[in-house]
Amino acid sequence: MISHTSPQWQSCEWQSLLQSAIRDSDTLLKVLGLSSAKDQIRPLANPDFPILAPLPFVARMKQGDPNDPLLLQVLATDQEIEMAAEGLLDPLNEAAFTPVPGLIHKYHGRVLLLTSGRCAINCRYCFRRHSDYSATIMTPTRKADVIQYLRTHPEVSEVILSGGDPLLRSDQSLAELIAELETIPHIRRLRIHSRLPIVIPQRVTQELCRVFDQSHLKICVVIHANHPQELDTHVAHAMHLLRSVGVTLLNQSVALQGVNADVDTLEALSYRLYDIGVLPYYLHTFDPVAGALHFDAGTESVVTIYQALQGRLPGYLLPKLVTEYPGQQAKTLVPITPLN
Ligand SMILES: *Cc1c(COP(=O)(O)O)cnc(C)c1O
Numbered sequence: 001m002i003s004h005t006s007p008q009w010q011s012c013e014w015q016s017l018l019q020s021a022i023r024d025s026d027t028l029l030k031v032l033g034l035s036s037a038k039d040q041i042r043p044l045a046n047p048d049f050p051i052l053a054p055l056p057f058v059a060r061m062k063q064g065d066p067n068d069p070l071l072l073q074v075l076a077t078d079q080e081i082e083m084a085a086e087g088l089l090d091p092l093n094e095a096a097f098t099p100v101p102g103l104i105h106k107y108h109g110r111v112l113l114l115t116s117g118r119c120a121i122n123c124r125y126c127f128r129r130h131s132d133y134s135a136t137i138m139t140p141t142r143k144a145d146v147i148q149y150l151r152t153h154p155e156v157s158e159v160i161l162s163g164g165d166p167l168l169r170s171d172q173s174l175a176e177l178i179a180e181l182e183t184i185p186h187i188r189r190l191r192i193h194s195r196l197p198i199v200i201p202q203r204v205t206q207e208l209c210r211v212f213d214q215s216h217l218k219i220c221v222v223i224h225a226n227h228p229q230e231l232d233t234h235v236a237h238a239m240h241l242l243r244s245v246g247v248t249l250l251n252q253s254v255a256l257q258g259v260n261a262d263v264d265t266l267e268a269l270s271y272r273l274y275d276i277g278v279l280p281y282y283l284h285t286f287d288p289v290a291g292a293l294h295f296d297a298g299t300e301s302v303v304t305i306y307q308a309l310q311g312r313l314p315g316y317l318l319p320k321l322v323t324e325y326p327g328q329q330a331k332t333l334v335p336i337t338p339l340n
């Protein structure tokens with residue numbers, strides 16, 4: 001049994017690290033020395049979207065800080081029910097772009113495969129928090145239909161593994177999927193959208209790197225970090241392993257009130273990403289999902305922050321500020337007016 005008090009977790013296998021993740025607010029607050037601040041924090045006892053926070057991620061939180069930016073991303077509080085009625089349940093209307101279950105084909109030339117119904121962490125602001133994955137996920141029985149769809153759509157040159165978190169699948173199951181994609185000549189690029197290398201960097205196993213190394217597909221891993229404090233030396237090591245087998249590394253973040261919606265944090269995030277070999281890709285405006293509206297910084301304020309960020313960062317470290325509107329052909333760049 002691994003516990004948060006044992007120093008051994010750093011050398012554990014990722015599966016055990018996932019199993020020993022914290023799944024209730026009492027334990028989480030206790031580990032952080034915040035039990036006595038409960039009245040102020042008002043944790044939600046039985047949230048409909050459960051708490052899930054693996055120890056490698058929790059270890060990067062500051063002790064005794066109820067406003068720690070990593071804690072706020074995983075702790076369910078009363079704020080979730082106060083405004084729950086106002087948000088949307090499927091803000092992106094993805095159900096309308098699913099030609100076969102498990103596959104979303106919305107944008108030109110690339111498709112999303114929903115390859116896992118679970119995540120390694122439950123982010124309170126997640127726009128998929130109300131998804132009924134059982135209906136949308138690419139199960140083993142649906143895989144044949146997905147592959148058939150790809151074979152008959154030569155305009156698709158990129159497959160994006162999404163979820164849930166696609167890296168929750170075993171190395172073997174990923175290797176099998178990649179092998180099948182490789183039999184389709186027009187598929188050239190494989191992209192993997194995953195928060196696991198951040199949450200449990202031990203997920204980047206030697207075997208996974210070997211599978212990537214041996215594939216003829218151009219592989220890109222898009223990680224998801226919102227705050228520089230998420231990027232510790234273990235994450236840096238995982239990024240190093242991926243880069244050493246030629247994987248392109250990008251990051252996407254969500255602008256979140258109380259977490260990263262300020263210029264200094266976003267600037268530090270970009271520099272830290274670059275230090276560990278990752279380029280900033282997207283900064284998403286928050287999607288108004290039910291139960292998470294307290295993360296909404298407001299588009300106007302995010303634009304102001306972004307303008308200031310643009311004044312500080314070299315162009316290659318500036319993420320694209322985007323919003324997703326249902327029915328659009330791509331993510332929409334948020335218009336930025338020049339500062340006078
Ligand atoms: C975001 C997204 C993609 C990928 O878009 P890029 O701009 O290429 O990163 C593809 N399909 C869907 C449905 C998406 O939401």
Ligand code: SF4
Binds near residue numbers: 195
């Ligand atoms: S890892 Fe991504 S998909 Fe999973 S809960 Fe977090 S934001 Fe949502």
